[in-house]
Amino acid sequence: MMLSPAARTQSPPVRVSLNQASLRYRDADHDLFVDLNLTLPAGQWTCLLGKSGCGKTTLLRHLAGLTDDVIWQGELLTSDQQLLDNRVAYMAQQDLLLPWLSVLDNVCLSQRLGSSSSQPNTTRAMALLEAVGLAEQHAARPDQLSGGMRQRVALARTLMQDKPLVLMDEPFSALDAVTRHKLQNLAAELLADRTVLLITHDPQEALRLGHQIYLMSGRPAQLTHLDAPPSNPPRQFDAQMAAHQQSIIDQLERDYG
């Protein structure tokens, strides 16, 4: 079955801006970031790199509305002036699959939990499972799967949701190189018109997928805009990208002191 981007049932792509954002965990003795500015252009992918612990996941969770243990200041604006509530698909670092549901039911979960009274689109869910290589495992429980397989289920569940803002925290980290390449292409295709923020530790992945790339570093953390290739993602990796990758690694290394 051919998979196409989910039928758009919502408003056009949304631009999301964080302005002068400062955040500190209530039990921490320092700010994680201060006066941070970030714009996620509508319908484009933004990739975020940075040393472990610098605050990337916190930033993502904050955009997802999942931080209640923080002191926060700043503005979170959308181009349509609507709140982000219920308009965010969030793929966490942990796969967060429900152990008592089958793989297929996990993929359909957001539709089951949503306000819509319509039945989950199991045909699309099965097509997504086929695309991530797990159609045969649709009736399995998550604990019967490997870590990489579980990550593929979580990705299928994210791609199943029809949300204008998609936040993904290292979504391809547990995959082998060939599967990762294939699923990067699939996600780029199916989320082509969404506003995406993707965290990755892999400069090559950021260069393949990002319309724009940021490096988060320091304490309090700052964002540095890095050049992304001018072509449209997903990009093929070539000699120019390899040179680009090395310059990103050099910049990342500076944060390790």
Ligand SMILES: Nc1ncnc2c1ncn2[C@@H]1O[C@H](COP(=O)(O)OP(=O)(O)OP(=O)(O)O)[C@@H](O)[C@H]1O
């Ligand atoms: N609930 C919490 N309460 C207090 N401190 C926290 C909490 N969650 C995270 N932190 C701290 O905030 C800092 C940033 O954590 P965060 O998970 O955002 O980093 P990260 O850049 O995503 O790291 P990684 O790349 O390893 O996932 C870390 O020092 C972490 O210990």
